[in-house]
Amino acid sequence: MSTSSLVDNSLVAQYALQLGDDALILSQRLSEWCAHSPELEEDVALANLALDLLGQARTLLTYAGTLEGRGRSEDDLAFLRTEREFRNVLLVEQPNGDFAVTIARQLYFATYQYELYTALRESTDAEFAGLAAKAVKEVAYHRDHAVQWTLRLGDGTEESHRRMQEGLDLLWPYTAELFAADSVALALAETGVAVDPRTLRPAWEASIAAVIEAATLTMPGGSWQPRGGRAGEHTEGFGLLVGEMQALHRQFPGAAW
Amino acid sequence: MTAEGSAGTEGAAGVAGAAGAEAAAGAARPGAAPRELQARFEELIAADERVEPRDWMPEAYRKTLVRQIAQHAHSEIIGMQPEGNWITRAPSLRRKAILLAKVQDEAGHGLYLYAAAETLGVDRADLLDALHTGRQKYSSIFNYPTLTWADIGAIGWLVDGAAIINQIPLQRCSYGPYARAMVRICKEESFHQRQGFELLHDLAHGTPEQHAMAQDALDRWWWPSLMMFGPPDAESAHSAQSMAWRIKRHSNDDLRQRFVDISAPQAEALGLTIPDPDLRWNEERGHYDFGEIDWSEFQEVLAGNGPCNRQRVAQRVRAHEDGEWVRQAALAYAAKQEAKLAAKPAANLSENPSETKEVVAA
Numbered sequence: 284m285s286t287s288s289l290v291d292n293s294l295v296a297q298y299a300l301q302l303g304d305d306a307l308i309l310s311q312r313l314s315e316w317c318a319h320s321p322e323l324e325e326d327v328a329l330a331n332l333a334l335d336l337l338g339q340a341r342t343l344l345t346y347a348g349t350l351e352g353r354g355r356s357e358d359d360l361a362f363l364r365t366e367r368e369f370r371n372v373l374l375v376e377q378p379n380g381d382f383a384v385t386i387a388r389q390l391y392f393a394t395y396q397y398e399l400y401t402a403l404r405e406s407t408d409a410e411f412a413g414l415a416a417k418a419v420k421e422v423a424y425h426r427d428h429a430v431q432w433t434l435r436l437g438d439g440t441e442e443s444h445r446r447m448q449e450g451l452d453l454l455w456p457y458t459a460e461l462f463a464a465d466s467v468a469l470a471l472a473e474t475g476v477a478v479d480p481r482t483l484r485p486a487w488e489a490s491i492a493a494v495i496e497a498a499t500l501t502m503p504g505g506s507w508q509p510r511g512g513r514a515g516e517h518t519e520g521f522g523l524l525v526g527e528m529q530a531l532h533r534q535f536p537g538a539a540w
Numbered sequence: 541m542t543a544e545g546s547a548g549t550e551g552a553a554g555v556a557g558a559a560g561a562e563a564a565a566g567a568a569r570p571g572a573a574p575r576e577l578q579a580r581f582e583e584l585i586a587a588d589e590r591v592e593p594r595d596w597m598p599e600a601y602r603k604t605l606v607r608q609i610a611q612h613a614h615s616e617i618i619g620m621q622p623e624g625n626w627i628t629r630a631p632s633l634r635r636k637a638i639l640l641a642k643v644q645d646e647a648g649h650g651l652y653l654y655a656a657a658e659t660l661g662v663d664r665a666d667l668l669d670a671l672h673t674g675r676q677k678y679s680s681i682f683n684y685p686t687l688t689w690a691d692i693g694a695i696g697w698l699v700d701g702a703a704i705i706n707q708i709p710l711q712r713c714s715y716g717p718y719a720r721a722m723v724r725i726c727k728e729e730s731f732h733q734r735q736g737f738e739l740l741h742d743l744a745h746g747t748p749e750q751h752a753m754a755q756d757a758l759d760r761w762w763w764p765s766l767m768m769f770g771p772p773d774a775e776s777a778h779s780a781q782s783m784a785w786r787i788k789r790h791s792n793d794d795l796r797q798r799f800v801d802i803s804a805p806q807a808e809a810l811g812l813t814i815p816d817p818d819l820r821w822n823e824e825r826g827h828y829d830f831g832e833i834d835w836s837e838f839q840e841v842l843a844g845n846g847p848c849n850r851q852r853v854a855q856r857v858r859a860h861e862d863g864e865w866v867r868q869a870a871l872a873y874a875a876k877q878e879a880k881l882a883a884k885p886a887a888n889l890s891e892n893p894s895e896t897k898e899v900v901a902a
Contacts, residue, residue, distance in 0.1 A: 314628055315628060318620040318643075320859065320863065321862070321863020323617060362631070381862075439870065443865055528629065530629055538750055539746060
């Protein structure tokens with residue numbers, strides 16, 4: 284529970300949903316790689332990343348359900364909300380593409396999560412602080428995995444260099460939303476519960492730029508900055524992802540699994 | 541997930557026969573391994589000690605092991621497909637986490653087993669090529685589809701259950717690296733089996749629709765699971781050689797009987813009915829009697845005509861081909877790093893993660 288009675292529980296619940304949905308949806312995307320990856324080692328690695336993220340999502344969704352006080356469980360939140368009720372950023376719902384697109388998404392998001400959880404360890408909310416202290420160790424590995432592959436694909440063959448650059452360019456516009464001035468996060472940042480997303484950008488960008496340079500790649504640019512995930516306005520493919528994830532659960536209303 | 545029957549209980553009958561013939565020829569061939577080496581090998585086997593990679597071994601023994609370990613490894617990675625089919629649709633987050641962890645284990649088992657095979661002087665890439673071109677087999681059970689969520693439970697309970705019965709004796713297999721890989725794999729498989737039973741238990745005690753789903757899964761997976769132990773002893777020609785080499789320790793029919801004896805009361809506990817009207821306890825034998833297995837179905841699936849044979853191999857090949865550029869990139873990167881290291885060690889951006897992290901933090 285939040286440590287301060289002055290903190291609006293419904294805001295904290297919304298923040299938990301934002302972070303929980305990010306983790307849940309990226310986990311769902313990563314698990315689509317199962318038995319399709321380029322090497323057996325990557326089948327292990329990608330499943331492991333998905334599993335870590337799913338664990339974070341479960342903690343956060345459970346917490347959100349407790350705070351909102353409507354008796355909703357992690358499963359109610361994962362399987363019985365509509366597309367418009369999910370609060371994840373657009374980046375995590377983007378399709379896997381080829382391996383380079385997946386690695387670009389991992390590089391951007393794991394680096395962001397690393398900065399986020401590092402800061403969130405100091406949260407005045409004991410639940411967030413505890414989750415962040417555990418999860419930061421996990422995402423440090425996720426980031427390392429993405430960095431290692433960015434280096435290899437960027438400085439590998441001509442084809443891998445081209446694909447990695449395309450992956451970075453394709454997903455770059457979606458990174459702006461990670462650091463947007465979201466009203467929920469800003470309100471909670473004032474009381475030290477949440478992290479102001481804008482403050483994470485400099486360290487994130489420096490880190491990404493260093494990797495991109497070492498990988499002989501070029502920092503993407505451009506002014507298009509799609510967003511809307513935090514407000515439940517997602518991309519078209521998201522409905523299919525949610526439909527697949529929820530189909531079985533919704534087929535048997537009220538059943539226990 | 542499964543070591544099916546014994547070495548080549550399915551699929552490679554011709555190959556196994558050839559290997560046996562070679563063993564005989566090898567022993568008689570002039571200039572073959574000195575008599576002492578053969579004698580030492582036989583002593584090891586007789587004393588129930590382990591043969592290690594550096595020990596001399598008959599060529600036929602090596603080939604039999606390569607074929608069996610490769611088939612086992614291939615089964616692990618092909619087995620990821622029918623289970624992976626349900627990860628994105630798992631009906632609760634807890635079940636999703638369990639299934640993800642399980643499928644990740646299967647990939648890990650594949651890795652240990654390919655590594656164990658590599659101690660026998662073969663290369664993982666060549667073994668994968670043999671899988672992709674149909675020269676090596678995987679367990680036929682994975683040529684059946686996972687049509688409902690209950691199939692995930694049935695695979696855990698029955699398929700992993702059968703695999704454990706096959707694999708427990710393999711922990712004492714005469715070849716050290718395979719035996720040791722089996723110790724770890726068996727521990728993980730017992731978790732897999734338990735989660736499958738628990739999943740089915742929840743379904744069988746859930747709504748009438750869930751119960752029906754569980755029964756339907758048992759109806760479809762029971763007989764193929766019995767076939768996992770391989771053909772009847774009378775028709776399993778090369779089992780004898782594997783038993784003599786202590787690669788295999790029990791006959792196919794003995795293991796199958798053990799599986800039926802364990803599974804029948806478990807089905808009762810689940811409240812599900814095994815689809816065999818002839819299944820009943822035989823007081824005199826101290827075992828369950830069970831009905832005739834339709835071996836023509838087994839042969840059909842083995843011959844490539846199961847519901848999913850083509851699909852499984854095609855997906856495997858597609859993943860491998862789609863990943864070719866990634867593997868090439870990793871090799872090219874490694875070669876460049878090596879060249880840089882040779883030219884100017886200090887400037888190297890090595891594999892060492894701590895050095896990479898400096899770059900990240902820069």
